Amino acid sequence: MRAIHLALAILLAPHVLAEDSMYVFGARIAADSADAVSVDALFDYAFSEATSLSADAGLTRADSDRDSLEFVEWGVGGEHDFGPVGVRASLGQWGDRDEFSSDNASAGLFRDFGRWRVSAGYLWRDFDLTFRALTDATQSRSATARATGVDINVLYTGESGYSLFVDASRLDYNRDVARLGQLSIARLLSPSSLTLSGNLLDHSLSAGAEWPIGERALSLTLSRDRTAVEQTDVDSLLINWLMPIGDRSDIDIGVGVSRDDDDTQYFLSVLFLRYGGI
DSSP states (O other): OHHHHHHHHHHSOTTTOOTTOOEEEEEEEEEETTSEEEEEEEEEEESSSSEEEEEEEEEEEEEOSSOEEEEEEEEEEEEEEOSSEEEEEEEEEEEETTTEEEEEEEEEEEEEETTEEEEEEEEEEEEEEEEEOSSOTTOEEEEEEEEEEEEEEEEEEOTTSOEEEEEEEEEEESSOGGGGGGSHHHHHHTTOGGGGGGSOEEEEEEEEEEEEETTEEEEEEEEEEEETTTOOEEEEEEEEEEEEEETTEEEEEEEEEEEOSSOEEEEEEEEEEEEEOO
């Protein structure tokens, strides 16, 4: 959800992509009712209309009754439109080296059909977990898992500036990760909506829309994520309001709710965006 939120804020803002805007810098802070807090920074640079590079980094702290963890996230990516087909690729990592880490990579193709853009890609994820026994914190051992999968994204931009999108992904694992449900690390990952993007997911489906209102924009995103460990569906609703705070700056305020079989979480985010050119 976080990736979709940031991408939409950058790509679909009604006055962002002026011809002389060569870069976008963003900073975000978010918190949810599961006592998780995250901060993020991102940078996107367009060499031309066809080629761009992006980078992001963030820190999330998640607390529970038993433990607390800090997760570091970073990623780099880029795309080039050869016309009519473009290519995209990314590398990244999410986690805490002492407890849980996920090394991620993706590569894919996209093509524009008038106002439509269709993108499909291949996903790789390697997970390393070090966990302590719930009854004896001095006892620990490690587990690994590898996942491969696909993702598909469809984006439509209307003549009046509104946008619609659907995004779907699925991962297959090389081991039965459901057995990890008894581990303390898996129990800590599950409660927070802010840790969902780095969790072991089976599949994910999101759909949303954005409507420009003058120089402002209102967006709505609905998503359903299936966790691979507990086989639990997590349903989320996110509403964002983006508005200018200067000639080259925007602020995006997001509120949302996330619910699974056992709990309901609420979250709030504030994203600052600054645009510039060279």
